[in-house]
Amino acid sequence: MKNGGKLILMRFDTGAFGSKWCGVWRPPLKLIEYWAFKVDDEWLSPQNCIGFDGKKHVYKLKGVKVEEEVTVGDGVRIRLKFRGRKKKRIRVSMEVGVNIRRQEENAHDRRYEVIVKRDGFLVRNELGSVRVGGGKFLRGGLYRRHLPGAYHDWDWLEEEQSVFVPGIIEREIDLRKRKEVTFYIQKKDFEPREMGFGYLSDFGFCYLAGFPWFLQFWTRDACFVMLNEIRKGNLREVKDALLTISKFERDGEIPTKIELDGKASYYSVDVPALFVIALCRYLEASGDEKMRKRMRGLVDRVLRKRTEGLIESYGKDTWMDSLEREGYCLEVQSVWAEAFRLAGKVYGNPEWVKRGKELTEAINEKFWTGDFLLDRLGEEDITANALFPLFFKQLPKRKASKVLKRLESEEFTTERGVRCRSSKDELYDPDEYHLGRVWGLLTGMMMVAEENYGRLEEARRYREIIERNKGLRCIDGVDETYDGDSLTPMGCCKQAWSEVWV
């Protein structure tokens, strides 16, 4: 997975483009389904790929070894280097499967227009265009259906794609004179950027939630990323993300999701509070007075909507958005308590501080069962949402130890991290998103919660789990979730809020 900040490349380490998620993306569009190189009569393929070191694929062909190095910036540059003395001249052909479609689509019937360029071609449909080059363009023009691959264990299903092959780009190389050749996709700045989850949309910088499919700005996810980036000192980046999100504030509501074409949707009960927390943590860390003043009105609009009583949820508006959690949810009270406390501190508003205390007291009284915390008032569910008040240090040490011990037990903690629901809960279902899977987010939060209460040995244990989880399905990536029993990785293979903790 390479994120150049504008273009994103996803590909298997074998060199294959073996899933519908592989290819070159300019979210919200996919541009390229795959590329393939042929050297004389041999294709570079997973069958002759003999290694990948994280930067280059190495292929062994008859009489020549080929190194393929890809860099992703505003454009994608593919450099092929040739080693071996048996061949004097070779012909390199590049086939590109163009598939300009929206992210949510699969097969489509759009037609393409091809414009021949000096060293390649530009191809376009009504959604967008892509330029490919690096040699002499031999025009073809083939529309076909393509089945890239399915991975049922991960719930990645086979979905048919539409591919257009405009022709072939070809280069003749005299190996006595030169040993390498370059092709490109989008003739732009090829300087590689190490963007992580950062992304430069047309309306500003923020963090993508996860690869391959959460190619949007999910504000809840971005807030957890920001809390960690602040800890790491990446304040400039965090400020940019906060400013981008703040552009979408409407009457005190912060969007749950911002598509990269600028459409925002608002349906969360906790996201405005998380935004205030991230903002205030940034202000505390940076001392950025200008930003503090600039955001004063926004913070006021967000907080004044929730000044009385416990905060109610109406269905799928919590982080467990696959569940209908109506009523008074623990973690919702927890994030709002922290938002009021921090904002009160940063803006010197005693009313907000008082309101934060009120909510914290409610957590300690109304939700406390004697040895754990209720997930929702009046419900019996036993979930890892008990972590939130520990993450924000809202429980006294005596209560916190009881909760932490239970969360550390096999009921919640597995080799891959923390389950979202107790394995002893009546509704526990290990492969259901929010009824039993292990979540990278919760594992990270658990690490911080342990640190908050001085349990450093235990915190280390969770850090080690996160580190162990790295690279299971994606190089350096930490998965979004794992099956609660089999621990098979599920969901996105590189998820921001699973990964940012270490």
Add this chain to the structure above:
Amino acid sequence: MTDINLCFEVHQPLRLKPYYEPDGGKDLLERYFDMEKNKKILRRVIDKCYMPANNIILKLIDDLGKKFKVSFSITGVLLDQFEMFAPEMIDSFQQLASTRSVEFLCQTYYHSLASLYGTDRSEFVEQVEMHREKMKDLFGKRPKVFENTEFIYNNMIAKTVEGLGFKGIFTEGIERVLGWRSPNYLYKPPEHVAKRIKVLVRNYRLSDDIGYRFSARWWDQWPLTADKYAAWLAATPGDVINIFIDYETFGEHQWPETGIFWFLGSLPYEVLKWKNLKFSTPSRTILKYPARDVIDVFEFNTISWADMERDVSAWLGNEMQRFAYEEIKKIEKLVKKKGDPKLLRIWRYLQNSDHLYYICTKWWADGDVHKYFSPFDTPEQGFLTILKVLSDFKEKLL
């Protein structure tokens, strides 16, 4: 992804003696009810159905783990009989409960029509609470989803059930209420009736394919195989498919020779071959999916799952039934005033809806069904018997 809720109604009535015997002894249970016959029938059903089906389900859960789930709605009347005659069945259901892949639903303890007793629903509430406590005592959990006797449902029942703290209630997915809408979604009562309870509707076509048509050779889909049935489920759009059938389908209504146990044993494997299907339980479904629309069922349009009419005519369709029903209701004050728990229990056994069901005089296909279940030779005989019993019982109360 579509949830499959595989739910079983488990019930055996406590049958009256076919001919009332004035000298039937002092113990009213023995005097009115044919305990020997009840014991004999229960033994037969346990051997033919309950035990083998429970064993198959246990094995499936053993093999498939959390991927396979089922739900049971067991009447209090049957649980009482298990306790009296076959405690090993309680152990067997407890073993199923311990897997936590099984959800137990709540209903009226005595499988009664108490939900229809006018505006005062105190008897209904008492019977529901009794059943809920029984479930907690036997299986460790208080049920969150309610299935009224024979799926009887209207707005006021939904309101009462919501007031008792239930999250969901089952009813029949019939066209006269759903109209063009699919049974494969959750619904809710109108806002002025209830705020939060969700209504799970039975997909009666797919349920009856197993419950009624499984061994019907006249059916153009006979023989029904597990792979064929799973393919139908996979091709059915929606959030949830509620398959709700009598547990006695396995081995009793559909004999073992029809292949029904083989079907039960294979179905989960065939369903799980489809990536868009997942076994679930009503509580999970309620937590996962929103109510997609409102169903508005006035009391004069009450729904049930019985007969072609799918209303309450299976129990209150003729004068004899209505007369007996009113007589049973009338006794309530007397019994409760008396304050004798033994008498109260007898009265509640007499409320069992089956006694009225046997007095049904419908013809055609449904008449056959009534006759199949009835211990009486004719509806009139059933009517006379219950009247005599009620008359005798009233004397005991005075």
